[in-house]
Amino acid sequence: MTDLTDLTIADAREGLAAKSFSAVELAEAHLAAIRCANRALNAYVLETPERALDMAKQSDARLAKGEAGTLEGIPLGIKDLFCTKDVRTTACSHILDRFTPPYESTVTANLWDAGAVMLGKLNNDEFAMGSSNETSFYGEVVNPWRRAGSDAPLVPGGSSGGSSAAVAARLCLGATATDTGGSIRQPAAFTGTVGVKPTYGRCSRWGIVAFASSLDQAGPIARTVRDAAILLGVMASHDPKDATSADLPVPDFEAAVGQGVKGLTIGIPKEYRVEGMAPEIEALWQQGIAWLTEAGATVKDISLPHTKYALPSYYIVAPAEASSNLARYDGVRYGLREPGKDVLSMYENTRESGFGAEVKRRVLIGTYVLSAGYYDAYYLKAQKVRTLIKRDFDQAFENVDAILTPTTPAPAFAAGEKSGDPLEMYLNDIFTVTVNMAGLPGISVPAGLSSEGTPLGLQVIGRPFDEETLFRVGHALEEAAGPMAKPQDWWSKS
Amino acid sequence: MSVDRATVFRIARLARIAITDAEAERLESELSGILDWVAQLDELDTANVEPMTRVEAMTMKMRKDEVTDGFCAADIVKNAPQEDDHYFVVPKIVE
Amino acid sequence: MDAKTEKSNLIAGETGDWEVVIGMEVHAQVTSNAKLFSGARTEFGGEPNAHVSLVDAAMPGMLPVINEACVAQAVRTGLGLKAEINLSSVFDRKNYFYPDLPQGYQISQYKNPIVGEGEVIVDLLSGERVVVGIERLHLEQDAGKSLHDQHPQNSYVDLNRSGVALMEIVSKPDLRSSEQAKAYVSKLRTILRYLGTCDGNMEEGSLRADVNVSVRRPGDGFGTRCEIKNVNSIRFIGQAIEYEARRQIEIIEDGGTIDQETRLFDAKTGETRSMRSKEEAHDYRYFPDPDLLPLELTQDFVDEIAGSLPELPDEKRARFIADYGLTPYDADVLVSERESVDYFEDVAKGRDAKQAANWVINELFGRLNKEGLAIDDSPISSAQLGGIVDLIKAGTISGKIAKDVFDIVWTEGGDPAEIVEKRGMKQVTDTRAIEKAVDEVMAANPDKVAQAKEKPAVAGWFVGQVMKATGGKASPQAVNALLKSKLGLE
Ligand SMILES: [Mg+2]
Numbered sequence A: 001m002t003d004l005t006d007l008t009i010a011d012a013r014e015g016l017a018a019k020s021f022s023a024v025e026l027a028e029a030h031l032a033a034i035r036c037a038n039r040a041l042n043a044y045v046l047e048t049p050e051r052a053l054d055m056a057k058q059s060d061a062r063l064a065k066g067e068a069g070t071l072e073g074i075p076l077g078i079k080d081l082f083c084t085k086d087v088r089t090t091a092c093s094h095i096l097d098r099f100t101p102p103y104e105s106t107v108t109a110n111l112w113d114a115g116a117v118m119l120g121k122l123n124n125d126e127f128a129m130g131s132s133n134e135t136s137f138y139g140e141v142v143n144p145w146r147r148a149g150s151d152a153p154l155v156p157g158g159s160s161g162g163s164s165a166a167v168a169a170r171l172c173l174g175a176t177a178t179d180t181g182g183s184i185r186q187p188a189a190f191t192g193t194v195g196v197k198p199t200y201g202r203c204s205r206w207g208i209v210a211f212a213s214s215l216d217q218a219g220p221i222a223r224t225v226r227d228a229a230i231l232l233g234v235m236a237s238h239d240p241k242d243a244t245s246a247d248l249p250v251p252d253f254e255a256a257v258g259q260g261v262k263g264l265t266i267g268i269p270k271e272y273r274v275e276g277m278a279p280e281i282e283a284l285w286q287q288g289i290a291w292l293t294e295a296g297a298t299v300k301d302i303s304l305p306h307t308k309y310a311l312p313s314y315y316i317v318a319p320a321e322a323s324s325n326l327a328r329y330d331g332v333r334y335g336l337r338e339p340g341k342d343v344l345s346m347y348e349n350t351r352e353s354g355f356g357a358e359v360k361r362r363v364l365i366g367t368y369v370l371s372a373g374y375y376d377a378y379y380l381k382a383q384k385v386r387t388l389i390k391r392d393f394d395q396a397f398e399n400v401d402a403i404l405t406p407t408t409p410a411p412a413f414a415a416g417e418k419s420g421d422p423l424e425m426y427l428n429d430i431f432t433v434t435v436n437m438a439g440l441p442g443i444s445v446p447a448g449l450s451s452e453g454t455p456l457g458l459q460v461i462g463r464p465f466d467e468e469t470l471f472r473v474g475h476a477l478e479e480a481a482g483p484m485a486k487p488q489d490w491w492s493k494s
Numbered sequence B: 001m002s003v004d005r006a007t008v009f010r011i012a013r014l015a016r017i018a019i020t021d022a023e024a025e026r027l028e029s030e031l032s033g034i035l036d037w038v039a040q041l042d043e044l045d046t047a048n049v050e051p052m053t054r055v056e057a058m059t060m061k062m063r064k065d066e067v068t069d070g071f072c073a074a075d076i077v078k079n080a081p082q083e084d085d086h087y088f089v090v091p092k093i094v095e
Numbered sequence C: 001m002d003a004k005t006e007k008s009n010l011i012a013g014e015t016g017d018w019e020v021v022i023g024m025e026v027h028a029q030v031t032s033n034a035k036l037f038s039g040a041r042t043e044f045g046g047e048p049n050a051h052v053s054l055v056d057a058a059m060p061g062m063l064p065v066i067n068e069a070c071v072a073q074a075v076r077t078g079l080g081l082k083a084e085i086n087l088s089s090v091f092d093r094k095n096y097f098y099p100d101l102p103q104g105y106q107i108s109q110y111k112n113p114i115v116g117e118g119e120v121i122v123d124l125l126s127g128e129r130v131v132v133g134i135e136r137l138h139l140e141q142d143a144g145k146s147l148h149d150q151h152p153q154n155s156y157v158d159l160n161r162s163g164v165a166l167m168e169i170v171s172k173p174d175l176r177s178s179e180q181a182k183a184y185v186s187k188l189r190t191i192l193r194y195l196g197t198c199d200g201n202m203e204e205g206s207l208r209a210d211v212n213v214s215v216r217r218p219g220d221g222f223g224t225r226c227e228i229k230n231v232n233s234i235r236f237i238g239q240a241i242e243y244e245a246r247r248q249i250e251i252i253e254d255g256g257t258i259d260q261e262t263r264l265f266d267a268k269t270g271e272t273r274s275m276r277s278k279e280e281a282h283d284y285r286y287f288p289d290p291d292l293l294p295l296e297l298t299q300d301f302v303d304e305i306a307g308s309l310p311e312l313p314d315e316k317r318a319r320f321i322a323d324y325g326l327t328p329y330d331a332d333v334l335v336s337e338r339e340s341v342d343y344f345e346d347v348a349k350g351r352d353a354k355q356a357a358n359w360v361i362n363e364l365f366g367r368l369n370k371e372g373l374a375i376d377d378s379p380i381s382s383a384q385l386g387g388i389v390d391l392i393k394a395g396t397i398s399g400k401i402a403k404d405v406f407d408i409v410w411t412e413g414g415d416p417a418e419i420v421e422k423r424g425m426k427q428v429t430d431t432r433a434i435e436k437a438v439d440e441v442m443a444a445n446p447d448k449v450a451q452a453k454e455k456p457a458v459a460g461w462f463v464g465q466v467m468k469a470t471g472g473k474a475s476p477q478a479v480n481a482l483l484k485s486k487l488g489l490e
């Protein structure tokens, strides 16, 4: 029997159905892997073995009765931004490190309803603010991938760095993640995994700790396009508890996988050929174009003229919304409280000690751009730029069915390499952030290895609520790229 | 520098985050750097552009006027740093 | 001089006359079962944090979803204020920190409110009429409550109010005296209660006013204003304005200037004082709430509400004066409370409205007032009072006997017709019986009969005697007619 932790979700589902192994065995295999790996990778901030085994037992009972759900017995990791009932949820912030929600997020509730098994809570950048998982209060996550011939730790990307690292290192079959500016796709690209940021409104935001409300979307990270499609199909739903949730039926995403790309027109935006982009990224992009052409798609050059303004406008919109969303962490009703001589100093001390440097920086930027006299120049301006960015895409989608770009301008970088300069760190999101600003769906698919032997990803961007095309194109890329290499296990200590 | 020291302190006070002089010095240059960088948006003429208020053509749906929630005070105060008889307790507020 | 300046409204200072300028922001709690953005109940009181959902407590990841009934109530109120309804409006976040504001922001409407300009007509007792412009009406969340006397070092926070829907109704600075301001709030309260959009209960805080007060020399531009926050009774509104206007006049007359500031009214001293906690200048950083989409209404939605609007006090008042011949004063008394007008209209239905108004205003209101009762507590129902009016109309009882019947129904209850029947209070309309009494009285008083021929006024004495002889039950009309013919006075 192959190692149970190496299975795809699709294979594990078959194996469970065929009684080749039980859900409890599957869960135990993963719990063991986590025990051996977590000290080195720090992907999980909370392991929930008892709950996992209990859920797996129930899955086995349902499997035996022939009542299996779509994800029956599938062990998953949950980003610590998703509130989980009676299980500590912290957003990896000191300000919430004692918070145990009495409620379950809609997305995770959908997963449990489908029979999935929770292994634990995954590390992330504090409040999802970061691109390297170095801002977590619980410490950085280490990428299971290393540069060829080097022991130097690389970042797993962020903010969903725990999710990407855990999926890549076989510490779960799939994971939930969230993406505000690239936080699913960039870590997926850095770890050789598949990450999907669905259309804004596809997944409910209810019960997910908010970063920037108009940009946040939940999505899956998995090892194959099919697995990502299976997960998204369960995570997505119309939720009356989220006023921005789309009242649309959730298509059978898995059915789209394997439909091929014949007859599709793929746009190649020239503005994504940015200065300073590594030549190997350009080569990868060309390779992707060739693969899709060979698979029967038509490729077309397009222009998205406002691309370069997406990142600066994002760094107005996201901090502005965050500054307001994070105002509730005041030490009154839950979370950390640092005493003060009066209410004001209690607030100031609590937020001073509860938030990390990056969160503070963004809260302050956000406070500034919304403050009296600056609203029009910053927030309003940025929202207007969003209209222009969206218009670029609308026009492009009149002629193409999907857009192909690299996911990141470079492969995974070393820990500490960019944490000194916020602006340099922000540039990581240059290709992914446009998608959030326009509310579109995007997928990152592993497409090869860099000259350093680390993963590289290609991104496909689709029309609103047309994730199916992303799964078709993503799968074609996956097929053409061939089986993704596996990071060499240096982290397990039994 | 688009942000001076006094502004950093004013913003930090508005955001209710205590900062030291050393932090203020660092923030002054970091915030200025970010604001100088986002100033490239000024290249764009957006006078006749509507701000984006929604991602897709969705209208806000409304809820029925039904009582579906509440009576869970124990849950509400469960995570409170200080609580008394289901009240949240804070240092005395002077009006 | 401003057209609105009335000499009688001016305040005499040491250096001359002053005019006070008042604008109001009235916060009216929307009548609804559940809160504006959550499913928790709105009921007043309750155990601490019992009427609180995870949304109201701003737990991480909680999201607002709007209550349709609150939107409909705002539209209904807008229509009642003859205001324009904005089919598209936006909810914004007003950001500030306070322990009873769990989100760290209040969801309100800033640039695009649901209701635009309208007006309220205010009639004062003096007969003066003021048309007060409404600037806007918007929907917003109420905050929770901080209690300061439970503990020496701590304040206690209860979020039961948190998230309850409020309508903030902003007037133009069109008011020129405390009397006008009080009358405006009463009128607004009346309209809201007619509409059923706010119960107007000021003790429970369902209606409270922020009062903006400034003073100026008549004809000058606006002075610097102070905002007196959260005044929760009509009487206090009057006191606060009087005090504040005097305070400002004194400062200016002493050569000082007014600081624009937020003040609190202290009901114990009748004074206003600066709010220390608001010393710091506010910067609310308003921006559209990204958790909510723009609120879009169809014209049909608005039209349907417009179709269900009740007759409002101004219309009723006009109708009572024109159709029923009531005096403006009586009409005002009747329309000022929804319960009163409902009661009156029940009594008046199918009856002589003027007579109904007389009985409601003079007998019923008089008695209620005397006994300190509200109309809802009236021991006499509208049906019972209507029954009494019917008996008078049918000639079954006289107006005088009717007052006795009223008294019996008030203290003992019962059906007026039955009471009259059982207790033999019926008016005697049998002419033979009355004629007999008239003849007897005339026979016993030949001197008076002779006098009456010269002095017709003496006939009145005969009426009294006949009524006495019949135990007050004779029909006065019949007695009069008989006496006139028998005394030869025609
Ligand atoms: Mg106000």
Ligand SMILES: [Zn+2]
Pocket: C027, C140, C168
């Ligand atoms: Zn207000």
